[in-house]
Ligand SMILES: [Zn+2]
């Protein structure tokens with residue numbers, strides 16, 4: 001190649017935040033974050049904006065645009081077993097790269113104002129670096145002149161900032177303001193992509209879709225609150241600190257230091273409960289976590305920290321090593337099940353009956369793994385109830401959902417847990433509404449709180465976009 005080296009333009013200044021929001025600087029960690037400048041009710045729209053850059057639904061059908069081979073972009077997670085097992089390069093980023101290289105300089109400048117930082121030791125950093133090296137080595141005509149440093153920076157930037165845009169097909173995009181919203185394991189906004197009804201007429205006169213990113217309040221937000229969204233599927237927010245931090249570390253390249261993670265690291269994780277191991281005394285108590293440290297083996301803690309963390313609230317016994325290892329294994333398996341795509345309740349129950357028996361036999365019923373599987377089965381049953389498939393005991397379903405909701409309320413009081421449960425699985429709210437109409441009056445247990453959450457969730461009619469895998 002005799003190609004002229006392509007130099008990326010300078011980043012553009014960000015300018016004033018949209019109405020109702022403001023940018024705020026923090027010193028430690030040093031970062032800019034988006035803060036509410038007004039109060040927002042649950043369900044209300046906090047931020048809507050058109051995509052700054054959006055990948056095409058498909059790349060041109062030419063050999064030079066073929067996907068990066070899986071073996072290039074996949075990096076196995078070493079060290080600790082769990083879910084997920086590997087970091088996989090997202091080929092949607094190639095569409096963003098294509099769109100970026102074909103955009104106006106002004107758009108490129110806005111994109112380059114976004115941050116691209118990733119921990120240098122993270123698997124996701126290794127994955128983007130390997131992909132950038134491979135792309136350079138292919139001497140692809142559409143990437144001519146783009147050097148390794150610029151290319152790897154762009155790939156990191158897409159990995160850190162892209163939001164799925166399912167409304168426009170299988171693609172993703174970049175949002176100038178939405179990307180300023182930090183991750184939180186206790187999010188106060190949820191994200192969705194939306195095709196706007198007031199689409200502008202395109203240059204050739206045909207109706208062109210206008211695609212927007214929407215962020216809606218999922219809890220009451222007060223002026224001055226920092227906005228937080230989940231970078232993971234919302235099911236992951238139900239999982240223990242260790243699993244959440246592990247996933248964010250491996251897939252996004254940072255250690256989560258959100259308020260919830262910091263609190264649980266210091267005070268123990270309420271979603272991890274084991275039956276007492278003090279067999280000698282025949283204690284029927286339960287062991288709770290008193291602290292978790294970082295929650296990640298690869299960041300300097302090991303299993304002995306977890307042993308210290310669990311102690312019986314009745315007799316003071318500590319957990320045994322095998323018990324702690326088994327708890328980790330079962331938690332990862334359940335999180336994998338929650339994030340998997342199931343074709344129906346029957347196949348899920350067949351595939352998971354053994355896991356369910358182990359989880360219920362080995363862990364306390366207040367453990368995330370026990371309640372998580374219950375919630376998954378309720379959600380899959382709700383799909384069938386809504387489709388009118390099979391026979392179902394509606395009252396039983398309502399009682400079960402109420403139990404899972406009570407569990408969530410007991411471990412995280414006052415945190416709008418019902419709303420989070422229903423946002424995790426989109427069939428829960430409409431099924432609750434349907435069954436409550438049929439059985440609600442004869443049910444002895446109060447479903448009022450659940451019903452209020454269902455109303456909010458159903459009013460968020462565009463809040464159904466799933467977050468990145
Ligand atoms: Zn967190």
Ligand SMILES: [Zn+2]
Nearest residue numbers: 276283312315
């Ligand atoms: Zn005990």
